[in-house]
Amino acid sequence: MIKGLYETHVQVSDLENAIQFYTEILGLQLAHRDETRPIAFLWIGKGKEFMLGLWEQKENLQTRHFAFTSTKEDILNRSVEFLKNKDLIPYNFLKDGSIQPMVFAWMPALAIYFNDPDGNQLEFISVLEGEGKPELGVLSYEDWMQQQ
Structure with a gap:
């Protein structure tokens, strides 16, 4: 259905x-x-x-989260520059100060975040090939590739 x-x-x-x-x-x-x-x-x-x-x-605004499907290549090679050129601040899921995309190993999927003017949390995401590895948590793409 x-x-x-x-x-x-x-x-x-x-x-x-x-x-x-x-x-x-x-x-x-x-x-x-x-x-x-x-x-x-x-x-x-x-x-x-x-x-x-x-x-x-106008009152009691409730912010939300949603993700736009993207390609692995666009996220790795263009997303951060695209967001910065639009005066948007990219950040990763860990909010650790890094602006590099991260991998959710359980899926696996590559993602980078940014906010709209109201604070809605937006994301570019691309599901990666292969089996998920939940035990790895959230890690950099480079670390993910070393695990393959």
Whole structure:
């Protein structure tokens, strides 16, 4: 029955600012803006593959986390530079001051994090080939490759 996750929604404090961030900074496409309430929908990917909903919430904003699918090559070779060029601060899951992507060994998957203007925690992630090794925890890509 379930074939994937089609959409997710996040709360934002300023809908106009959020639309600008997700379209101009991250490159998503505005799909629809509901003129009767402060909500906008954005396409992720081509051909209406996935959708992100932005809901303006002026009080009691609850931040969330979600991840954008990426490629291993893009995460390793372009993600940090891409984020810095957009004045975004990349960080890894461990929040140890490093801006290098990390591997979640249990999956395994390579990831790098950053925040939107409201503090929603965003991630670029790529599932890696091979079997997971949960006992390794979270480690650098170089350390992961040495374990292979």
